[in-house]
Amino acid sequence: MTALEDRTEAPAPEVGKARKRKEDARLITGRTTWTDNMVLPGMLHLAVVRSPVAHAKITSVDVSAAADAPGVVAVFTGRDFAEEQGSIPCAWPVTPDMVNPGHPSLAVEEVNHVGEAVAVIVARSKAAAQDAVELVDVDYDPLPVVLDMEEAVAEQPDLCHDHLSSNESFRFVFDAGEAGTGQNTDEAFANAEVVVSRRFVQQRLIPAFMEPRAAVVQPQGDNYTMWSSTQVPHILRLMLAMITGTPEHKLRVIAPDVGGGFGGKLQVTPEEVITLLVARRLGKPVKWTETRSESLMSAHHGRDQIQYVDVAADREGNIKGLKVHILSDMGAYLRLVSPGVPVLGAFMYPGIYKFPAYRFDCQGVFTNKTPTDAYRGAGRPEATFAIERIMDELAVELGMDPLELRRKNWIKAEEFPFTTVAGLEYDSGDYDAATQQALELLGYDELREEQRRRRESDDPVQLGIGFSTFTEMCGLAPSRVLGSLSYGAGGWEHASIRMLPTGKVEVVTGSTPHGQGHETAWSQLVADELGVPFEDVEVLHGDTGISSRGLDTYGSRSLVVGGAAVVSASQKVVAKARKVAAHLLEAGEDDLQFESGSFSVRGTPGTSISIQEIALATFAAHNFPEGMEPSIDADATFDPVNFSFPHGTHICAMEVDTETGFVKIRKYACVDDVGKIVNPLIVEGQVHGGLAQGIAQALYEEAIYDADGNLTTGTFVDYLVPSAADLPHFDTGNTVHEAPGNPIGAKGVGEAGCIASTPAVVNAALDAVRHLGVTDIRMPLTPERVWRAIHSGGDGGDRATAGSNAYGGAQTETTAGVSTEASSLGGDR
Amino acid sequence: MTRISVRVDGASYQDDVEPRTLLVHYLREQLGKVGTVVGCDTSNCGACTVHLDGEAVKSCTVLAVQADGAEVTTIEGVSRGGELHPVQKAFHEMHGLQCGFCTPGMIMASIDLLQDNPDPSDDEVREGIEGNLCRCTGYQNIVRAVQLAAGEMRGAPASDGHVAPAVVDTAAAPHVVGQA
Numbered sequence A: 001m002t003a004l005e006d007r008t009e010a011p012a013p014e015v016g017k018a019r020k021r022k023e024d025a026r027l028i029t030g031r032t033t034w035t036d037n038m039v040l041p042g043m044l045h046l047a048v049v050r051s052p053v054a055h056a057k058i059t060s061v062d063v064s065a066a067a068d069a070p071g072v073v074a075v076f077t078g079r080d081f082a083e084e085q086g087s088i089p090c091a092w093p094v095t096p097d098m099v100n101p102g103h104p105s106l107a108v109e110e111v112n113h114v115g116e117a118v119a120v121i122v123a124r125s126k127a128a129a130q131d132a133v134e135l136v137d138v139d140y141d142p143l144p145v146v147l148d149m150e151e152a153v154a155e156q157p158d159l160c161h162d163h164l165s166s167n168e169s170f171r172f173v174f175d176a177g178e179a180g181t182g183q184n185t186d187e188a189f190a191n192a193e194v195v196v197s198r199r200f201v202q203q204r205l206i207p208a209f210m211e212p213r214a215a216v217v218q219p220q221g222d223n224y225t226m227w228s229s230t231q232v233p234h235i236l237r238l239m240l241a242m243i244t245g246t247p248e249h250k251l252r253v254i255a256p257d258v259g260g261g262f263g264g265k266l267q268v269t270p271e272e273v274i275t276l277l278v279a280r281r282l283g284k285p286v287k288w289t290e291t292r293s294e295s296l297m298s299a300h301h302g303r304d305q306i307q308y309v310d311v312a313a314d315r316e317g318n319i320k321g322l323k324v325h326i327l328s329d330m331g332a333y334l335r336l337v338s339p340g341v342p343v344l345g346a347f348m349y350p351g352i353y354k355f356p357a358y359r360f361d362c363q364g365v366f367t368n369k370t371p372t373d374a375y376r377g378a379g380r381p382e383a384t385f386a387i388e389r390i391m392d393e394l395a396v397e398l399g400m401d402p403l404e405l406r407r408k409n410w411i412k413a414e415e416f417p418f419t420t421v422a423g424l425e426y427d428s429g430d431y432d433a434a435t436q437q438a439l440e441l442l443g444y445d446e447l448r449e450e451q452r453r454r455r456e457s458d459d460p461v462q463l464g465i466g467f468s469t470f471t472e473m474c475g476l477a478p479s480r481v482l483g484s485l486s487y488g489a490g491g492w493e494h495a496s497i498r499m500l501p502t503g504k505v506e507v508v509t510g511s512t513p514h515g516q517g518h519e520t521a522w523s524q525l526v527a528d529e530l531g532v533p534f535e536d537v538e539v540l541h542g543d544t545g546i547s548s549r550g551l552d553t554y555g556s557r558s559l560v561v562g563g564a565a566v567v568s569a570s571q572k573v574v575a576k577a578r579k580v581a582a583h584l585l586e587a588g589e590d591d592l593q594f595e596s597g598s599f600s601v602r603g604t605p606g607t608s609i610s611i612q613e614i615a616l617a618t619f620a621a622h623n624f625p626e627g628m629e630p631s632i633d634a635d636a637t638f639d640p641v642n643f644s645f646p647h648g649t650h651i652c653a654m655e656v657d658t659e660t661g662f663v664k665i666r667k668y669a670c671v672d673d674v675g676k677i678v679n680p681l682i683v684e685g686q687v688h689g690g691l692a693q694g695i696a697q698a699l700y701e702e703a704i705y706d707a708d709g710n711l712t713t714g715t716f717v718d719y720l721v722p723s724a725a726d727l728p729h730f731d732t733g734n735t736v737h738e739a740p741g742n743p744i745g746a747k748g749v750g751e752a753g754c755i756a757s758t759p760a761v762v763n764a765a766l767d768a769v770r771h772l773g774v775t776d777i778r779m780p781l782t783p784e785r786v787w788r789a790i791h792s793g794g795d796g797g798d799r800a801t802a803g804s805n806a807y808g809g810a811q812t813e814t815t816a817g818v819s820t821e822a823s824s825l826g827g828d829r
Numbered sequence B: 001m002t003r004i005s006v007r008v009d010g011a012s013y014q015d016d017v018e019p020r021t022l023l024v025h026y027l028r029e030q031l032g033k034v035g036t037v038v039g040c041d042t043s044n045c046g047a048c049t050v051h052l053d054g055e056a057v058k059s060c061t062v063l064a065v066q067a068d069g070a071e072v073t074t075i076e077g078v079s080r081g082g083e084l085h086p087v088q089k090a091f092h093e094m095h096g097l098q099c100g101f102c103t104p105g106m107i108m109a110s111i112d113l114l115q116d117n118p119d120p121s122d123d124e125v126r127e128g129i130e131g132n133l134c135r136c137t138g139y140q141n142i143v144r145a146v147q148l149a150a151g152e153m154r155g156a157p158a159s160d161g162h163v164a165p166a167v168v169d170t171a172a173a174p175h176v177v178g179q180a
Helices: A064-068 A126-133 A185-190 A233-244 A270-282 A292-298 A340-346 A380-398 A402-409 A431-442 A444-456 A479-484 A518-530 A558-585 A611-620 A680-699 A752-772 A783-792 B023-030 B086-093 B103-116 B122-128 B140-155
Strands: A044-050 A056-062 A072-077 A117-123 A137-142 A168-175 A194-205 A214-220 A223-228 A251-254 A286-289 A302-313 A319-331 A358-366 A461-471 A493-499 A505-509 A537-540 A592-595 A598-601 A607-610 A634-638 A647-657 A663-673 A730-734 B002-008 B011-017 B049-052 B055-058 B071-073
Touching: A044 A126, A044 A270, A044 A292, A056 A117, A064 A072, A072 A126, A072 A270, A117 A126, A117 A270, A168 A340, A185 A302, A185 A319, A194 A380, A214 A270, A223 A233, A223 A270, A233 A251, A233 A270, A270 A286, A302 A380, A319 A340, A319 A380, A340 A358, A340 A380, A380 A402, A380 A461, A380 A752, A402 A431, A402 A461, A431 A444, A431 A461, A431 A647, A431 A663, A431 A730, A444 A461, A444 A752, A461 A752, A493 A558, A493 A611, A505 A518, A505 A558, A518 A537, A518 A558, A558 A592, A558 A598, A558 A607, A558 A611, A558 A634, A598 A611, A607 A611, A647 A752, A663 A680, A663 A752, A680 A730, A680 A752, A680 B140, A752 A783, B011 B023, B023 B049, B049 B103, B055 B103, B086 B103, B086 B140, B103 B122, B103 B140, B122 B140
Parallel strands: A044 A286, A223 A251, A319 A358, A505 A537, A663 A730, B002 B071
Antiparallel strands: A044 A117, A056 A137, A072 A117, A168 A358, A194 A302, A214 A223, A214 A286, A302 A319, A461 A647, A493 A505, A493 A634, A592 A598, A598 A607, A647 A663, B002 B011, B049 B055, B049 B071
16 A cells, blocks of 8 residues: 555546557567467478369369379378368358358369369478479369359359359348338339439459468367467357367467458468368378468458449439349358358448438359458448449439538438438437538548639549548447347457456457557557556457457457457456455445546545555455455456447549549548547558558459459459559548447447548549540549540440450450450460 | 578578578578568569668569578668667557568668668659558558658668667657547
């Protein structure tokens, strides 16, 4: 106990401070623990033999030459593991009759996409393993290849899986009229004065995290420890146990430093299963690390939807109804949450607008391509793109200003909480305030004036301004809601606080970071709750042996759900410490006040005891309250009752060179409302990163397959992840409307920039050239596409000229990059 | 096998390598310099950037035998005497990293950029590091970091000394206004 010193000002709260990150120390000095850094005594190395064909029966596999190669210890095929490999799990059966063809980690009878694993080499060195890949001789009996979604669901299509009766996995329908959350959609359209219909193509994207995936498994007796570059060590452990029959309590999964994920490492991968099975079979530590080419062709892809969107309105611009039909490409198999991605989007198509009627109809379609699954935003970017694009088209049809049309129909600040036509209860916000601030950040009036000047002078470089006034649902998620959507798990998150004898604090979180800065932000939360110095807090994560309960990091859930659990656990620690303080200060609990980390007796200056001193007293336990166990540690599990709904206004000003088709972002301004901001530095960084990926979808990135199902954008030469020179400066701002659904008031920020930016960019480009007769340009807006849209009409067609290397193939109506014989020189064979 | 002699981060090594061994694999697998990482297989991403006789190279595009007789500096060798290199410090100050996987290469490329152009414009920074891909940051804070380091390096003499992980200051960043 210490005498109370002259009380000075309480320290400023940690929450809200732009703390520089604790994580950085190891990352900027190269003292990192990436999975591929791991070296264990006797470790063997894996290399995966992958299918070069998109659809075929495997008629024979001859591994003899590979098995005899120098340094090769073993070679396994799908047959060797057929009895124990199970199927890669799909945790989200979105309809009761969803068709899941099953997904062996190593192909046994057939292959269904290029890059599918068919055999694995185990060797003394990585080089020896890779050398032997070439020596495995697989005979394939080719089958027809299904690539085009519209053809795949047409009459008499070729089949992606020849043992199934169609290429449709599921049909998910949400009808607001039937759900009782809106009016009859057909009637709304029948009575409408104006109907605008569009078909939008969400091209296939690749998450392209910078750290290639890797897994290491160390067997110790009947225990197995896996290190994996995963976003989801807890889910991975559970699923590996269920798939391979290795008991859950004999498995420990560790996600050490993980180099980005963006949803791409929200997966239970074939390679992780194979690594575990090989280690189990051989009883030796093994390591698998992919090459970038392997990563681009075999790690799951994202987006890839065709959207048919109809909007109904009256002539004054009052919206009356929304109909959305989408084809969503699952690829060849269902992975962890593949079907859930479009279903997450289902509830976001109405955006921030007060539609009285809404119908959503989604077909999940199999094609002989790499499976799709979560990629930053997962369903919500697709929904936001569709609604924000169609609102612009409706504005054009009505001759209205696009912002005026939005303003006329969006939810007003005083209307929150607002239940939408999709049945979601939006928590808080002010769309007008965010928009006003964004207009000022952009310098809107000046740019509109410049646009007018350029138009009048017929300047070859035209200027356009595009809006995206968006919202999204974050904080996945209320467990009961996930249950009602047939998701296979809950959405809670867990935390523990351990008070060490020296007063230092260990925080265990079930949310596993891979760049988001949990160690810093969680320290800020705990420092405020416990009144301990920021530096005295250590955050532990990503190891199922340390963090026994958790549901990991995705869906902008970490702070909103995981952070809330940390706060709740901290409050329990304080409650326990209060009992000890009352005992030691010989006062009633109700007479104590807790301030800046110390308990003191109200109205009795002179004595106090800090929570850090109580930690030591608890360790000693010499003088403890009667009947109380000697611990002030606490656990908490937080399960939100609702999602949180960040929103914002993004405005892009775009220059389009009408002579070359080159587009250049002149200025980008956005104001996001992500609720309470714990660390402005991290929030700004998350927005920047999201913007980069959303803009990249609009302008650069596209995964293209040729007519045989080969990925022709299989390296960073062809798959255009933007560099610093390709992206503009971002002007960002915030409004703050706290989320009522969690004790922090945060709404989630990880996906906001990625969800919002894509339609703002495309709308801006169209605004620049609409007076030239252009009504749509397909993403990404390559110079050639933009040029063709201006000079030849249409949506710009395919990405490049037939026969050129950048071209994946010829134009079909539906899928960019399906080649014909005429273009078979194109692409990367 | 070919014998090479190379100095890496101030220490001398003599090793036998296969002629096909890439410098990055030699650094990671034979020397344990795992601070330098591999991000692609086409020399696009720059995550493996190191300095070879003072110039930035992508170590996946250099054979180990080409480094024979040369001086290599990796991310593990740029902080001196417990002091972070100004570029390392600036990446921390400006939140120029998130997952941190591209960071070693990005820092090595930025140091090289500032050696060539001590006072770059923002556009020159963007063009100067366009051989290095980052998927997390959107680059804006990397540009800020390089500019902060440029200012510091123009006014500060180079130091020398022992290589060690440096203490990182986690005080609040002054350039971002805290939430009221």
